[in-house]
Amino acid sequence: MTTQTSIPADNQTSLGRVLSYLKGEKPQRIAAFPLILNHAARVLGVPVGQYNRNGKLMGQAHVAAWKKYGHDLILIFSTTSTLAEAMGTKMKFFDEDAPQIDEPLIKQHSDISKVKVPDFKKDGRLAVYLEATEICVAEVGSEVCVSTVFGGPFTTAAALYPVELLTRDLIKNPKWVHELLEICTQAGIKFIDEIFARKALPIIVEPIGSGSLVSPRHFHEFVAPYLKRLADHVHKTGGGMPAALHICGKTTPNFKVMLEADFDIWSLDAVDMAEAKKAAGHRVVLIGNVTPANMLKNTAEEVDAEAKAICGKMGDLGGFILGSGCEVPINTPPANVEALINAARKYGRCDG
Amino acid sequence: MKRERGDILKDLSDGVFNMNEELVIRVSSEAVKAGLDALDAINNGLIPGMGRAGVLFDQEEYFVPELLLCSDAMYAGIEILRPHLDKKTVKEKHKVVIGVCEGDTHDIGKNLVKIMFDASGFEVYDLGRNVALGSFVEKAKEVNAHLICMSTLMTTTMDGMATVIEMLKEEGIRDSYKVMIGGGPISQAFADKIGADGYADNASKAVMVGRELLAGVAV
Numbered sequence: 001m002t003t004q005t006s007i008p009a010d011n012q013t014s015l016g017r018v019l020s021y022l023k024g025e026k027p028q029r030i031a032a033f034p035l036i037l038n039h040a041a042r043v044l045g046v047p048v049g050q051y052n053r054n055g056k057l058m059g060q061a062h063v064a065a066w067k068k069y070g071h072d073l074i075l076i077f078s079t080t081s082t083l084a085e086a087m088g089t090k091m092k093f094f095d096e097d098a099p100q101i102d103e104p105l106i107k108q109h110s111d112i113s114k115v116k117v118p119d120f121k122k123d124g125r126l127a128v129y130l131e132a133t134e135i136c137v138a139e140v141g142s143e144v145c146v147s148t149v150f151g152g153p154f155t156t157a158a159a160l161y162p163v164e165l166l167t168r169d170l171i172k173n174p175k176w177v178h179e180l181l182e183i184c185t186q187a188g189i190k191f192i193d194e195i196f197a198r199k200a201l202p203i204i205v206e207p208i209g210s211g212s213l214v215s216p217r218h219f220h221e222f223v224a225p226y227l228k229r230l231a232d233h234v235h236k237t238g239g240g241m242p243a244a245l246h247i248c249g250k251t252t253p254n255f256k257v258m259l260e261a262d263f264d265i266w267s268l269d270a271v272d273m274a275e276a277k278k279a280a281g282h283r284v285v286l287i288g289n290v291t292p293a294n295m296l297k298n299t300a301e302e303v304d305a306e307a308k309a310i311c312g313k314m315g316d317l318g319g320f321i322l323g324s325g326c327e328v329p330i331n332t333p334p335a336n337v338e339a340l341i342n343a344a345r346k347y348g349r350c351d352g
Numbered sequence: 353m354k355r356e357r358g359d360i361l362k363d364l365s366d367g368v369f370n371m372n373e374e375l376v377i378r379v380s381s382e383a384v385k386a387g388l389d390a391l392d393a394i395n396n397g398l399i400p401g402m403g404r405a406g407v408l409f410d411q412e413e414y415f416v417p418e419l420l421l422c423s424d425a426m427y428a429g430i431e432i433l434r435p436h437l438d439k440k441t442v443k444e445k446h447k448v449v450i451g452v453c454e455g456d457t458h459d460i461g462k463n464l465v466k467i468m469f470d471a472s473g474f475e476v477y478d479l480g481r482n483v484a485l486g487s488f489v490e491k492a493k494e495v496n497a498h499l500i501c502m503s504t505l506m507t508t509t510m511d512g513m514a515t516v517i518e519m520l521k522e523e524g525i526r527d528s529y530k531v532m533i534g535g536g537p538i539s540q541a542f543a544d545k546i547g548a549d550g551y552a553d554n555a556s557k558a559v560m561v562g563r564e565l566l567a568g569v570a571v
Contacts, residue, residue: 092457097508100457163460167417168424171371212554213460215415249536253412293537296507297545329507329537 014072014144030348031072032341033323040065049095052078055128059135076132077149084159086124106161117187133200148195152206153184153226185226203244210249219257227261248326255279269325274313289325296329300339307343364397369404371421380432390436398429402471410556423467444571449491450501451479453512458505464555472559503535514546530565
């Protein structure tokens with residue numbers, strides 16, 4: 001059993017800690033990024049279905065979650081399909097769960113003519129995201145890094161056109177897929193501009209590029225080139241901000257081709273972090289990877305033990321951030337979120 | 353000129369394995385014209401081709417796009433051969449009820465498992481996605497299923513699997529079925545915890561686990 005008193009106190013703000021990574025300096029202890037997304041609604045005590053359709057509530061929920069937990073990154077997010085939703089895909093909303101795709105925009109190839117870069121003021125729930133971002137930056141942006149998360153080009157394409165058809169078309173109609181990815185990339189670039197304009201960090205999630213779905217060959221052809229354009233745009237316009245990428249699931253087969261996309265931060269899920277570190281080299285900061293289902297199902301002691309084992313794989317802890325492999329499940333017990341963050345305080349010491 | 357049975361079967365297998373739907377359609381028609389037994393063409397041509405694809409999938413040489421196109425070719429062949437099946441030679445099969453738990457509409461993983469069960473001599477009853485939990489039990493009873501397979505990608509819906517097992521227990525029919533689960537957040541530990549009989553982490557392994565669970569179970 002661990003007790004409160006055995007946890008060393010922090011002497012850096014969350015923002016200071018994260019900036020240490022950017023400056024290449026050692027933080028006092030490693031940062032902790034439990035990926036708190038829809039779970040923030042639970043902290044504020046509002047239904048998830050209200051949180052994700054009301055920018056004020058979404059922003060307040062993340063401020064409340066940060067004040068409760070003191071994690072090192074706020075992530076504004078509802079689903080990986082938010083861009084596609086703004087571009088015309090219909091979503092199904094639930095009171096107590098994240099929305100899911102109801103009806104993709106594209107039914108047949110010719111529907112690609114309907115696909116346009118969205119209007120960030122009025123399409124879908126983009127304004128909700130951006131308002132939530134503004135609220136967090138205004139209220140706590142001087143103490144913690146605020147990020148806004150959106151689906152990458154491949155994931156957006158798979159939300160505009162059913163994934164089972166899109167994956168077949170990688171082989172049958174590659175030219176058409178490239179056309180679709182081009183529009184999704186332009187939409188992503190515009191989203192990055194909107195996020196930077198609000199002094200937040202864009203984070204790109206590309207779960208459909210997971211090694212569970214596409215081969216390294218297809219990642220190289222259809223995923224990496226478009227991700228790289230987003231990373232390049234971040235590097236060009238972000239004033240020193242890093243390009244951050246999250247891919248859920250099994251990514252091990254794609255490590256090598258992921259390097260082609262030129263991101264500075266990888267957030268990883270169901271992989272061996274030691275293997276990831278070896279593949280990613282020193283340039284990439286790694287975030288990972290307490291098993292999301294374990295955050296929900298295990299005890300705080302078990303979360304602590306899993307986090308400790310992960311830290312143990314990361315050598316001198318340089319360029320490592322302790323996180324959850326994917327979204328912290330909505331109904332995760334708060335004690336388990338606290339256990340993950342405390343594990344960073346206990347096992348992530350860099351100060352001696 | 354009529355070709356040998358072996359050449360036809362090899363083309364069917366290769367056609368599926370190489371995602372060549374056109375070849376499979378042509379050779380399936382050829383098999384019918386040549387008077388080849390339709391069941392022989394399916395079981396010893398199309399299905400071994402899908403089996404080879406499954407092996408490469410398990411080895412991470414084939415991924416979802418390849419597996420789907422192989423299955424398209426297999427189903428195109430079956431479509432042509434099915435009307436010619438001799439009812440007398442068709443054997444009873446193990447029956448599988450499969451679906452994605454209520455509250456979850458992600459079904460690509462479930463669909464891959466269905467394909468691999470289809471391709472491995474099981475009779476599959478696909479309930480689709482966002483399936484009311486009671487429907488798993490009802491369908492299993494209705495068709496006298498041997499195996500119930502449940503999938504979910506979400507942590508919010510995984511507890512539904514435990515609910516289905518509880519429903520079976522309440523009706524006193526838990527031992528009548530094997531229960532297998534899978535999906536993103538699912539693990540062997542979770543399967544053990546809720547008392548499922550099996551767990552697999554990909555579509556190819558799902559069939560292996562299903563076969564093991566049903567070894568010795570009469571059809």
